[in-house]
Amino acid sequence: MIGGFMGCGSPHGLIDELVRQGKKDLTVIANDTARPGVGIGKLISAKLVKKVVASHIGTNPETQAQMIAGSLEVDLVPQGTLAERVRAAGFGLGAIVTPTGVGTVVEDGKRTIDIDGRTFLVELPISADFALVNAKRADYRGNLSYAFTARNFNPLIAMAAEVVIAEAEDIVPVGAIDPDSVVTPHVVVDYLVPQEKKNG
């Protein structure tokens, strides 16, 4: 699992390191694959990914080309459903039920349930071995806070993976992030990596 929305809020240093190490045959769960050479798009360009679970790949022609060529499997999930399925895994739930996708191809092969006269799809949790998180600030214990739209899927994936690696723009002493401002509690974070500063 990798945070970010079109590259905004993705852990760029961790992605660069995956490319440098040539970690192959990855399954990537993320909102999108950004654009060629941007964010998660770098993993696609380097042909390191065998499967993508995402809400769209419309902005990355390389993802589309690899999918059409058959070298990349793509599982498309409505964005709100993707968020909820990841949340379900992280929150210890067995499934979520949602009206999204009823009567569309998303319903194919899924159970439905009628509640109070309305039909819902039963959607199963999505978890991962690793979550690669981007945070604005982390304290030495691993408490995380985020910046505006760079938050997106990051707090959700931080709850839903076996090993959680957070790349933070600033790593600060414990207490420097007001406990009320902590979005991801340190108890779920396993490793912290400082984000490389672009300008010195």
Add this chain to the structure above:
Amino acid sequence: MDIRNRIAKRAAEYFKAGDVVNLGVGIPGMCSDYAVPGVMFHTENGFIGVGPAATGVQKVEAFSNASSTEFVPVFGSCAFDSAESFAIVRSGRLAATVLGGLQIAENGDLANWTRPGGKFGMGGAMDLVNGVRKVIVAMELCAKNGSPKIVKDCSYPLTGKRCVNHVVTEQCVIDVTPQGLLLVEVLDGLSPEDIQRQVEPRLIVSSSLKQMER
């Protein structure tokens, strides 16, 4: 006014002060230029309070909308994660969403995420049509090859069933009603028959048919 701006301006007339609204890419995104003051804009990547496009030093990556355009946040903005963002969508907190359309059926079915065979993803569209209080489709009346986009039944993969409330095109405004498609506005200089010729289902002409401004 060009066709695209005419559609966006008319679609924006559905918004009122205090509404929180989500806009899709393309023509829908242009609606913000015509909204009355007091409307706030939601972006599905986790923000309410999307303001004008940022320029120069205002450009901050962490204020990016769903189209990756950096914006200036307005007073009263708030940020949240993707699950909360779509909780706001599905739970009916948004007054309206304006989306593009490939096909709209007589019963309000919408197909707008892919043509048959294309499989590049629905993004947030399927969630938006399942919970937002008013679903407005802003699009040109016919496809580029002249074929109708308002059809009896959608042949393209659906985004949602029976979900469209209003269709705003460069030539007319159509409401989806339990009785069928109701023609409520026609562009100055055109007749209801001119519109009927370009759509598949039989249109009901409103008894209070209005003229749409050019």
